[in-house]
Amino acid sequence: MQQQIDADQVRKVAKLGRLELTDAEVEAFTEQLGAILAYVEKMNELDTTDVEPLAHCLPISNVFRDDVVGPSLGTDNALANAPQRDGSFFKVPKILDDSSGA
Amino acid sequence: MSDLSYKVIVGLEIHVQLATRTKMFCGCALSFGEEANSRVCPVCLGMPGSLPVMNKQAVEYAMLAALALHCEVASFTKWDRKSYYYPDLPKNYQISQYDLPLGSGGYIEIPLEGGRTKRIRLIRAHLEEDAGKNLHTAGSFSQVDLNRAGTPLLEIVTEPDMNSAAEVRALAVELQRIVRYLGVSEADMQKGHMRFEPNINLLIERAGLQFRTPIVEVKNLNSFRALERSVAYETQRQLDVFLETGITMQMGNKSTRGWNDADETTVLQREKEEAHDYRYFPDPDLVPVTTTPEWLDEIRSRLCELPVARQMRYVGEYGLSDYDAGVLTAERATAEFFEQTVVAGADPKRVCNLLTQAGLKLANERGCDMSALGIAPAAVANLAQMADAGTVSATAASTILQAMTETGKAPELLAEEMNLVQTSDAGELERIVDQVLAENVQAVEDVVSGGKKSKKARGFLLGQVIQKTKGQANPKVVSEILDRKLS
Ligand SMILES: [Zn+2]
Numbered sequence: 001m002q003q004q005i006d007a008d009q010v011r012k013v014a015k016l017g018r019l020e021l022t023d024a025e026v027e028a029f030t031e032q033l034g035a036i037l038a039y040v041e042k043m044n045e046l047d048t049t050d051v052e053p054l055a056h057c058l059p060i061s062n063v064f065r066d067d068v069v070g071p072s073l074g075t076d077n078a079l080a081n082a083p084q085r086d087g088s089f090f091k092v093p094k095i096l097d098d099s100s101g102a
Numbered sequence: 103m104s105d106l107s108y109k110v111i112v113g114l115e116i117h118v119q120l121a122t123r124t125k126m127f128c129g130c131a132l133s134f135g136e137e138a139n140s141r142v143c144p145v146c147l148g149m150p151g152s153l154p155v156m157n158k159q160a161v162e163y164a165m166l167a168a169l170a171l172h173c174e175v176a177s178f179t180k181w182d183r184k185s186y187y188y189p190d191l192p193k194n195y196q197i198s199q200y201d202l203p204l205g206s207g208g209y210i211e212i213p214l215e216g217g218r219t220k221r222i223r224l225i226r227a228h229l230e231e232d233a234g235k236n237l238h239t240a241g242s243f244s245q246v247d248l249n250r251a252g253t254p255l256l257e258i259v260t261e262p263d264m265n266s267a268a269e270v271r272a273l274a275v276e277l278q279r280i281v282r283y284l285g286v287s288e289a290d291m292q293k294g295h296m297r298f299e300p301n302i303n304l305l306i307e308r309a310g311l312q313f314r315t316p317i318v319e320v321k322n323l324n325s326f327r328a329l330e331r332s333v334a335y336e337t338q339r340q341l342d343v344f345l346e347t348g349i350t351m352q353m354g355n356k357s358t359r360g361w362n363d364a365d366e367t368t369v370l371q372r373e374k375e376e377a378h379d380y381r382y383f384p385d386p387d388l389v390p391v392t393t394t395p396e397w398l399d400e401i402r403s404r405l406c407e408l409p410v411a412r413q414m415r416y417v418g419e420y421g422l423s424d425y426d427a428g429v430l431t432a433e434r435a436t437a438e439f440f441e442q443t444v445v446a447g448a449d450p451k452r453v454c455n456l457l458t459q460a461g462l463k464l465a466n467e468r469g470c471d472m473s474a475l476g477i478a479p480a481a482v483a484n485l486a487q488m489a490d491a492g493t494v495s496a497t498a499a500s501t502i503l504q505a506m507t508e509t510g511k512a513p514e515l516l517a518e519e520m521n522l523v524q525t526s527d528a529g530e531l532e533r534i535v536d537q538v539l540a541e542n543v544q545a546v547e548d549v550v551s552g553g554k555k556s557k558k559a560r561g562f563l564l565g566q567v568i569q570k571t572k573g574q575a576n577p578k579v580v581s582e583i584l585d586r587k588l589s
Contacts, residue, residue, distance in 0.1 A: 061390045063155060065158065067123050067159035074140055075138065075140045087245075089246055090245065090248070091245060092189045093243060
């Protein structure tokens, strides 16, 4: 069976996940993740020709709530666990490239 | 360079904030200007173990907008996680819709000069949640306010069908008009309810060859002016760069620029290489949405005539100018008020003048719409008819309209009380004209003898008559009598 994931891909995924890995860890995770992917690969042996794609594991849809205001936490509660606060704000390291917004 | 021609090609991404009371997936109230981080809860803070639940109103607003934009509404749609790290995104992913958007296709008709329209095709319209806000004014660190996090947004993506800064602006204005008409968004630019991201490049033809400049995306524009200016600026900048370097569009040379409002230029933004690896996958915390035909029909029944169709109808049916029709249809409340006065018997042009010259100004001053001015359409129709009949002058009609909003009294009564009734009684006016002519022999001579003093003298006589009636004579009737007597 071909290798499922290489060290560069592990480094890339780690970077995207903001994880700092040592070379030894990269090697270990490459092997472990490879084994997991190979295991999941077994699924490809199934014939899914007539099986509808599934977006969710529960056979339900349209679970809504009404547009009614509920309680919010309030500023002090919201900030209670923050590592740092500045007045009513969360305080974070200076953001240089602001590409914020949805 | 004489054989060089070019056109700009623009597609738009637009985020529209929906007018729900609460956030997309939790019961926190939408707020503007509240204390930072006061409108947050475990769900919108991304606390472990908290679970999102869809706001039905937000889904229905999005369906209504999608129908109005002629989109195909998906019978099955779901939620996906878009992963990226940023301080304003507490969960480290944004809940959005990836491969099954609520609305696909569709179009927006934009009005062009001279009553023509142009159809701008849409690629998709989907629902997502907004991020919070970062503030960078505090020196060596940044501040984060998560009150906005989780606010429902409709993201609309157009095809690159616009070919000028003016068309881009027209699309944005038209979309604002549509969502306000539908009541799905307040679309208040000052509050950031509409944000634009144009994708811009040029198609250049030189010496029989075609060139495309690299695509530039300008981020987060929140005014029509900035949107229009940024497209105009990019058009010129990309042309200059092409002439200097000859660089054309290739895989991977799309760039992102920010808008500098102060000097009205775009500035290159550095982006990390992997920034666009969002690793979308279905959100296991949310179940899908299925839209049944019955539900869609119910939503469809809430649709109304859209502004551009209404504007064209006012030009065709009522003979209004394109400009006036645009002003009357800008807000649904104004258009509906106008139509009610016409139904009540007012002449469309007359009442159009009354509303555009006086009514809208009053509504504007009071920060409300026409329907909240406290005047009944039927009463305004009466007033318009009084002006048509010459009972009051056009100027007096505007004054009376204002008094109606202040007192709630009927226009006939106010005209009497305010001494604004014009005398059109030919018999009485004729008597006064005779008196004025007798008192001003020299002026009469000047008029009758013709010559250069004639016009001025006639104006003097007319003024005397108006003065004697304390401004209540109908100038048109007086003028006719004068003409008859002095010819
Ligand atoms: Zn919340």
